[in-house]
Amino acid sequence: MVPEKQSNQYKQRESLPIPTYAEAINSRPSSSQSFLGPSEVSHDAERQGLLGGRQSQQDGYQVPTVESARSSLDFLPSSEGTSPRDSTEELRHEILQMDVLEPGEDGDSRANLLRGTRLSKHITTLTQSLSSINLPFRQWLPSRDYIMDKIPSVLMDLRPNWIMAGRFFALVLVLFLAYLLFLSDIFTTGRRQGGGIMYYPDSIRTFIRDHINETYIREHSRYITSFPHIAGTKGSFVLAEYVQDLFIESQLDEVGLEQFDVYLNYPKEGGRRVAIVEPPELAWEAKIEEELAYADKREQTLVFHGHSRSGTVRGPLIYANYGSREDFKRLEDQGISLKGAIAIVRYYGTQGDRALKIKAAELAGAVGCIVYSDPGEDGFEKGDPYPHGRYMPSDGVQRGAVSLMSWVVGDVLSSGFASLPGEPNRDSKDGNPGLNNIPSIPLAWRDAQKLLQALKGHGKEVDENWIGGVPGVNQWWTGDSTSPIVELSNEQDEVERTPIYNVLGRITGLEQPEKSIIVGNHRDAWCFGAADPGSGTAVLLEVVRIFGELRKRGWRPLRSIEFASWDGEEYNLIGSTEHVEARMDDIRRNGFAYLNVDVAVTGNEFQASASPVLQTALLRTLQHVTDPFSNKTLRHIWAEKGSTLSGLGAGSDYVAFQDMAGTSSLDMTFTGNPYPYHSCYDNFDWMDKFGDPGFQYHKTMAQIWALLIIELADRELLTFDFEVYAKAVKGYVNDLDAYARDNGATREGLDMTNLHHAADEFLSNAIQFHEWDKAWEDAIGRGGFESNVMAIKRISHNTRKANFETNLLDIDGGLPGREQFKHVLFAPQAWSGYDEAFIPGVRDAIDGRNLSLAQDQVEKVAGILSYASRKLNH
Numbered sequence: 001m002v003p004e005k006q007s008n009q010y011k012q013r014e015s016l017p018i019p020t021y022a023e024a025i026n027s028r029p030s031s032s033q034s035f036l037g038p039s040e041v042s043h044d045a046e047r048q049g050l051l052g053g054r055q056s057q058q059d060g061y062q063v064p065t066v067e068s069a070r071s072s073l074d075f076l077p078s079s080e081g082t083s084p085r086d087s088t089e090e091l092r093h094e095i096l097q098m099d100v101l102e103p104g105e106d107g108d109s110r111a112n113l114l115r116g117t118r119l120s121k122h123i124t125t126l127t128q129s130l131s132s133i134n135l136p137f138r139q140w141l142p143s144r145d146y147i148m149d150k151i152p153s154v155l156m157d158l159r160p161n162w163i164m165a166g167r168f169f170a171l172v173l174v175l176f177l178a179y180l181l182f183l184s185d186i187f188t189t190g191r192r193q194g195g196g197i198m199y200y201p202d203s204i205r206t207f208i209r210d211h212i213n214e215t216y217i218r219e220h221s222r223y224i225t226s227f228p229h230i231a232g233t234k235g236s237f238v239l240a241e242y243v244q245d246l247f248i249e250s251q252l253d254e255v256g257l258e259q260f261d262v263y264l265n266y267p268k269e270g271g272r273r274v275a276i277v278e279p280p281e282l283a284w285e286a287k288i289e290e291e292l293a294y295a296d297k298r299e300q301t302l303v304f305h306g307h308s309r310s311g312t313v314r315g316p317l318i319y320a321n322y323g324s325r326e327d328f329k330r331l332e333d334q335g336i337s338l339k340g341a342i343a344i345v346r347y348y349g350t351q352g353d354r355a356l357k358i359k360a361a362e363l364a365g366a367v368g369c370i371v372y373s374d375p376g377e378d379g380f381e382k383g384d385p386y387p388h389g390r391y392m393p394s395d396g397v398q399r400g401a402v403s404l405m406s407w408v409v410g411d412v413l414s415s416g417f418a419s420l421p422g423e424p425n426r427d428s429k430d431g432n433p434g435l436n437n438i439p440s441i442p443l444a445w446r447d448a449q450k451l452l453q454a455l456k457g458h459g460k461e462v463d464e465n466w467i468g469g470v471p472g473v474n475q476w477w478t479g480d481s482t483s484p485i486v487e488l489s490n491e492q493d494e495v496e497r498t499p500i501y502n503v504l505g506r507i508t509g510l511e512q513p514e515k516s517i518i519v520g521n522h523r524d525a526w527c528f529g530a531a532d533p534g535s536g537t538a539v540l541l542e543v544v545r546i547f548g549e550l551r552k553r554g555w556r557p558l559r560s561i562e563f564a565s566w567d568g569e570e571y572n573l574i575g576s577t578e579h580v581e582a583r584m585d586d587i588r589r590n591g592f593a594y595l596n597v598d599v600a601v602t603g604n605e606f607q608a609s610a611s612p613v614l615q616t617a618l619l620r621t622l623q624h625v626t627d628p629f630s631n632k633t634l635r636h637i638w639a640e641k642g643s644t645l646s647g648l649g650a651g652s653d654y655v656a657f658q659d660m661a662g663t664s665s666l667d668m669t670f671t672g673n674p675y676p677y678h679s680c681y682d683n684f685d686w687m688d689k690f691g692d693p694g695f696q697y698h699k700t701m702a703q704i705w706a707l708l709i710i711e712l713a714d715r716e717l718l719t720f721d722f723e724v725y726a727k728a729v730k731g732y733v734n735d736l737d738a739y740a741r742d743n744g745a746t747r748e749g750l751d752m753t754n755l756h757h758a759a760d761e762f763l764s765n766a767i768q769f770h771e772w773d774k775a776w777e778d779a780i781g782r783g784g785f786e787s788n789v790m791a792i793k794r795i796s797h798n799t800r801k802a803n804f805e806t807n808l809l810d811i812d813g814g815l816p817g818r819e820q821f822k823h824v825l826f827a828p829q830a831w832s833g834y835d836e837a838f839i840p841g842v843r844d845a846i847d848g849r850n851l852s853l854a855q856d857q858v859e860k861v862a863g864i865l866s867y868a869s870r871k872l873n874h
Contacts, residue, residue: 204555204714205624208546208706214699216545218688220538221530221695225684228301231524231568231575232264232498239523243503243565246541250548252505252563260419260578261497262411263429264571267304271491272441274370274451277314278485282454286447290395293528293680300680301527303442305354305371306401306571307412310492311439313368315341316483319455319476320364321466322349323357323371325831328364334460336478339365342486344451346374346468347398353833355402358436368488369440372448373398376469378674379445386681390672390690394446396679399526403572406650406828407818408434409660410577413496416820418582419574426496434572439490445470451486455479500524502575503565507547509713511558512795515802517713518562518587518594518663519543519705520576520653522569527680530687533569535600539702540565546706557713559592566653569598576653580661587661588809592802593712594657594665600701601692603672606634609646609836610666611658611805611826612728616721618645618666621708628696634704647836650828659827660820662806664720668704670697716786717776718798722766722872725804729865730759732825732838740854745846750854754862755839762869769872772797800872807868810860815841816853824861 223242229235240257247255275285288303318338321327323345328338343361351357354371361369375381378392385393392398403412411419412434413427429435452473459478467476503523509515521536528534544563568574580587593614604627608618622635630637637643648658654665675691676682692698711719733755740746776794780786786794809822821827821840829837830844837843839861845854 201710201715204550204710205707207550208710209624209703211546211549212542212699212702212706214695217538217542217698217702218695220541221534221687221698222684224534224537225528225530225687227298228527228680229523229525229529230266230301230527231571232262232495232500233266236524236567237501240501240503240565240567243523243537243541247503247505247544247563250505250544251551252544252548253508254504254506256504258502258504258579258582259421259499260411260502260568260575260582261421261423261499262419262568262571262574262578263307263413263494263496264498264500264568265307265310265492265494267302268491268493269302271489272302272304273312273487273489274441274443274447275487276317276451276454276484277487282484284450284454286443286450287395288397288441288443288447290397290444290680293683294685301399303397303399304490304492305399305440305442306526307403307435308441308490308492309436309439310490310494311368312487312489312491313342313439314485314487315367316479316481317342317344317451317455317486318366318459318479318483319343319452319462319466320345320361320478321462322346322351323360323369324349324351325360325363326350328360331478332364334478336459336480337365341366341479341481341483342368342370342488344370344372344448346372346377346448348374348377351833352835353406354398354400354442355404355436356406356831356833358402358438358440359404362436362438366438368438368490370443370448370451370486370488371398371440372443373445374448374468374470375445378677379469381469382674386676386686386690390675390686392674392676392679393681395444396676396681397442397444399442399678401571402436402440404434404436405572405655406830406833408432409573409650409655409820410581411574412572414578414581416581418578419497420582421499429494429496439488441488441490449473452476454484458483500567500575502567502579505544505563507551507557507561509558509560510556511791512798513560515590515592515799516560516562517557517592517709518564518657519709520564520566520594521597521600522566522575522653524567524570524575525682526570526678528683530683531602531675531691532599532677532682535602535687535691535698535701536597537565539597539600539698539705542698542702543706543709546702547709557710558716559713561709561713569653573650573653573655577656577660580656584661587657587663588806591657591661591663592718592798594654594663595705595708595712596652596654596665596667597669597701597705598652598667599669599671601670601687601697602675603670603691604629604697605671606638606668606704607643607646607671608666608668609648610668611648611664612645612725613664613720613722613801613805614666615645615724617708617711617719618668620719621704621711624707625700625703628700634700647838648826649832649834649836651834655828658805659823662809662823664802664805666708668701670701716780716794717773718801720801720804722769722801722804723763726759726763726766726869729762729825733759736839736842739843740846743846745851745854748851750846750851750858752858755858755865758862758865758869761866765869765872769800804868804872807871808864810864813860815844816857817844824864 224239227235227238229239244255244257272288273285274288276282290300290303292298293300318331318336318341320331320343323343327350331338338361343364343366345357345361347354351360357371358369373379373392373396375392375394379385379394380391382391383389385391386396408415412432413419413429414423414425415427415434417423417425449470449472452470455477456475457477459480462476462478519540521540522533523537525533540563547561564576564579566575566579569576610618619635619638622638623633625634626632627634627637648654648665648667652667654667657663658665676686733752736755737746737752740750740752746752780790805823808824810824811822813819815821815827818827818830824841825839827837827840829835829840831847841857842854842861845851845857
């Protein structure tokens with residue numbers, strides 16, 4: 001049951017406009033639309049001037065835009081009292097004025113740390129009132145009020161003996177100066193205070209665990225899934241307003257919307273067709289659309305591929321298994337030509353990226369491609385289909401984008417620069433490396449069944465590895481030029497400048513306000529999106545509420561926290577990528593980490609993918625979270641199952657942060673068996689009955705996410721582990737060596753020696769670097785006092801940690817042919833799409849049989865890795 005106060009809030013939510021189907025899908029907001037009406041605008045200063053570029057008008061707020069990449073979306077200062085930025089101004093001045101000995105300058109980090117010489121010329125200005133600070137021995141020291149009250153009366157009593165009075169005054173003065181010394185940098189404890197309250201990590205963790213509310217999350221999920229919200233439509237815009245309002249209610253310091261104008265497409269009513277047209281006796285046409293998924297028969301989105309090519313084509317039908325390059329090569333080896341044909345392939349398998357399936361078909365000569373959902377992968381062969389179970393029903397269709405996100409990410413018409421409103425530069429759709437050049441369409445197995453049956457007797461009968469799970473197909477054949485002729489029509493409404501909106505919110509840090517932990521989830525969905533991405537969105541809103549509660553109690557983190565609800569993720573990760581491109585220099589300089597949750601929950605098995613530098617922070621966090629049913633900590637379950645941290649591919653909004661900006665990133669989920677992915681059956685009813693009844697794993701994910709934010713934003717010493725990273729890199733290099741041997745590259749002269757040396761050097765430098773961490777923990781981390789000099793050194797040390805991944809960028813180059821991707825260790829491999837890949841530049845060159853390029857890439861990666869690891873200690 002929702003508590004009374006929150007229940008009222010959700011009654012208000014129910015009055016929010018729920019767009020009709022026509023509005024949600026076909027009506028797209030223009031950049032002249034206003035966000036908040038006059039009646040909705042709070043008189044509180046916190047809701048005024050929310051974002052640079054957002055102007056207060058007599059008739060309400062106007063839609064904000066990103067004014068330029070140079071502005072880097074600078075938030076305006078908080079209005080509540082003294083800005084937290086002011087509280088560190090003197091410390092900033094000291095950093096500039098003091099000749100601080102950097103850790104490791106003379107090779108003795110521990111000695112340098114413990115030296116901590118105080119400069120007498122610089123006395124720290126007190127930034128908090130004496131009454132608000134808890135000090136050692138304070139209870140035995142006189143208060144300021146006591147001193148000011150007592151001194152006059154004592155002096156009056158001792159008028160006859162001025163010498164005694166003078167001695168007494170001197171004594172009081174000495175005591176008062178001693179009191180000040182306790183407030184100075186010599187006795188600084190490193191703990192932050194707000195409103196007179198001392199905040200310790202354990203109390204913060206307890207507050208978070210105890211106050212996450214699964215009922216609130218469930219109610220968010222119910223609203224989020226009540227209407228379709230494809231990117232660029234009214235549905236997504238209404239949901240953006242919902243998220244923005246909740247950010248504001250949580251009293252984040254700054255809240256606003258960020259607009260980009262990007263290329264999107266939408267299906268035309270009656271413009272899609274799949275039909276057997278020859279021979280006449282086999283004439284048949286696919287239904288294409290799903291049945292209505294909700295019992296109340298609410299309308300839903302049409303079936304299509306995002307960013308698919310418009311057009312109508314005809315050709316003989318040919319089955320190509322999973323649509324990998326190897327599958328098409330096998331057909332060629334069997335003498336089956338794809339030239340002029342319509343390929344039909346199934347989802348998943350040896351080529352997990354639907355866009356690369358279509359690209360492989362195009363390169364093989366096909367003029368169109370059908371991708372169908374096979375019950376052997378996600379349907380009744382796995383278990384009961386929806387509505388009786390969790391799996392895809394016979395009419396369920398997996399929508400999705402077919403832009404080539406492992407080649408060009410973000411808006412495909414603005415590769416390498418942000419699609420700001422009014423941006424005059426645009427790339428062409430024709431010949432665009434981010435788009436396929438043949439039309440495609442997804443189908444349910446209900447429709448694919450007829451097509452597969454029609455192939456009987458044409459081409460070659462397939463072996464068992466090519467046999468799918470579609471019932472009623474007694475014999476599986478490849479088809480060939482004699483196959484029945486299929487017409488594929490895919491007419492799309494293409495909009496080259498559709499506005500999309502990211503919702504941004506920020507809590508400003510105390511110690512390093514310019515440095516940020518960025519937290520993100522995308523908001524747009526192909527239909528109702530209870531799991532993808534609604535589970536993540538509902539969890540994000542609860543995490544924001546919790547941090548709002550902490551803020552109301554006076555707490556602030558050391559580093560700033562930025563919350564983001566991305567738009568346009570399903571179309572090639574557009575919202576997050578354009579945001580990063582607009583703020584590239586700022587994020588490279590100040591982004592400490594990016595924490596992503598896309599699909600928060602589809603099961604009960606916790607999985608995470610990340611830069612290895614974040615592994616220790618994650619495992620520390622999992623130690624404090626308990627599985628809701630086994631009563632074991634997630635850290636214990638992780639070890640029990642032998643789980644490992646996976647690498648990052650190209651599957652979600654971390655790509656631009658990790659691969660382009662060099663911001664250490666993490667993505668996590670509770671996963672399970674297959675579900676109606678990108679179908680309208682991924683709705684609230686499915687989640688409530690099968691995905692996460694009771695929303696307990698949503699609650700658990702909220703706990704993990706919030707605690708991980710605290711771990712990275714509010715721990716004095718940043719939890720980045722370079723020994724773990726270095727050991728992982730040695731594994732990457734060994735795996736690459738094996739890959740080169742297996743593909744004959746080593747035999748043909750590829751030399752990996754320098755890359756091995758660079759990996760060894762990294763491990764040595766990492767061990768030396770972390771000596772400072774150990775020294776700080778021994779001297780200060782276990783209850784000791786941290787002087788301002790020590791704090792400055794610690795801040796410098798933390799910044800070195802955060803800069804490491806940025807130093808791994810090939811900023812002036814990038815991956816050959818895919819220059820958007822700058823990280824030399826992490827990027828999607830050209831033909832692996834969603835899959836993780838390490839040192840992809842070398843792998844791509846080996847795949848292309850270009851050994852000269854492969855050797856150049858080996859030397860480049862070795863040089864950049866050596867440079868980055870040396871920078872840790874210099």
